[in-house]
Amino acid sequence: MQYTTLGNSGLRVSRIILGCMSHGSDKWADWVLNEDKSLPLLKAAYDKGIICWDTADAYSNGESERIVAKTIERFNIPREKLVIMTKVYFGIGDEMSEYVLGQSPQELEKHGSRYINQCGLSRKHIFDAVEGSLARLNTSYIDVLQIHRYDPTVSNEEVMGALHDVVKSGMVRYIGASSMFTYQFQALQCTAKLNGWTQFISMQNFYNLLYREEEREMMKYLEETGFELVVLSSLYFAALHVFLGVLLLSDCFLDPGMILHPNA
Known part of the structure; x- marks a missing residue:
């Protein structure tokens, strides 16, 4: 396995990052692997040198993070040997069985008052989400906390101020972003820089052979400013794969809505 620094930070990660969205509970989505199948796969990845694992609080409604914790405990993996990335927003x-991933705070509130302040990037939800992730991951810190989406309903000052504070609290080591436009990412970075707050070290966006929009602006911006692109869905939701020399493309994966708003 090869290793590299993440952005302009000193954090070293494996060039292949293990995505954990498909590890959790098949009650959440039928394509998700349960604990009995997930744990050996995560251990095999670790044995191959893949020491950076990317999950999110919303994956399998928290079960994905628990799977990561169970793998560490079951196989006695030293916590400091792993780089754990998780996300906050959804x-x-x-x-x-309740699949709410992809719903905005306004959409989620339609389900009832129990979801008020349970989504988005308000200071309250960021802190609550971090504490929840720490409990499920059974760890005292998160290596990289990524905001899963840009939240237009919350000021950039509130978002970046809260992220800076969770870093200073010791609960989070670094912060990153995911699934947003270049101008949104740049605005958040500028807000942090102007206030002397913690800045993002990475940007996770949808990029693969079929969808290359990131080459227009985001990748150029990241290269010029010293930040790292973490590729989301490099196989285009598994639509890109070779079987017996034939490239298989399913029409269901060519929905523009999935490209513009990938729920990952």
Whole structure:
């Protein structure tokens, strides 16, 4: 395995990052692997030198983070040997079968008062989400906390101020962003820089052979400013794969809505 620094930070990560969205509970989504199948795969990845794992609080309504914790405990993996990345923004369903990933705070509130302040990037939700992730991951810190989406309903000052404070509290080591436009990412970075706050070290966006929009602006911006692109869905939701020498493309994966708003 090869290793590199993440952006302009000193954090070293494996060039291949293990995405954990498909590890959790099949009650949340039928394509998700349960604990009995997930744990050996995560251990095999670790044995191959893939020491950076990327999950999110919303994946399997928190079960994905628990799977990461169980793997560490089951196989006695030293916590400091891993780089754990997780995310904050989306809500978590009360029941495992409740799939609320992809819903905005306004959409989620339609489910009832139990979801008020349970989604988005308000200071309250950022702190609550971090504390929840720490409990599920059974760890005292998160290596990289990524905001899962840009939240236009909360000021950039509130978002970046809260992220800076969770870093200073010791609960989070670094921060990153995910799934947003270049101007949104740049605005958040400028807000942090102007106030002397912690800045992002990475940007996770949708990029693959079929969807290359990031080459227009985001990748150029990241290269010029010293930040790192973490590739999301490099196989285009598994639509890109070779079987017996044939490239298989399913029409269901060519929905523009999935490209513009990938729920990952």
